[in-house]
Amino acid sequence: MEESPKYWLVKSEPSTYSIDDLKKDKKTAWTGVRNYTARNFMRDSMRPGDPVLFYHSSCPVPGVYGIAKVASKAYPDPTQFDPKSPYYDPKATKEKPIWYLVDIAFVKKLEQPVTLEQMKQDPRLKDMTLLQRGNRLSVMGLSKEEFDVTQS
């Protein structure tokens, strides 16, 4: 049976990595996610080609600034093995990695961002994980409807 398509949202602080950086790079390894729920999404559910909303957080106007897509299957995050990396995890070994990631590829930058403010006011997005109280997930799933609203 055909698996239903999945839609995603990833957060990034634009001062660290923005949609413009992704546009320039075309593709990037989504390193540094150190949250088990987010890891599980990447490791277990993301598939190459899945559409991704690119969200800017901790910036003057938080919101969705672009579209990306999943560009690889999951593989171990190399930064967990690197003692010089801020994401180094001494408990991880190459035989037993802890953290996984996928590659994310640029699709497009939105001419106008869909701001957090706009999303909060859209009744169709009431159940969106992003808008739930206190949510801090950096990788989250979306329904097709939630993905499509930001396209209109």
Place this chain on the structure above:
DNA sequence: GCCAACGTTGGC
């Protein structure tokens, strides 16, 4: 810079 909300850690 503040602070609420959350996840993780570690003592017991």
Place this chain on the structure above:
DNA sequence: GCCAACGTTGGC
């Protein structure tokens, strides 16, 4: 296995 303390996230 509980739960208080702590660190981090992220909007404002």
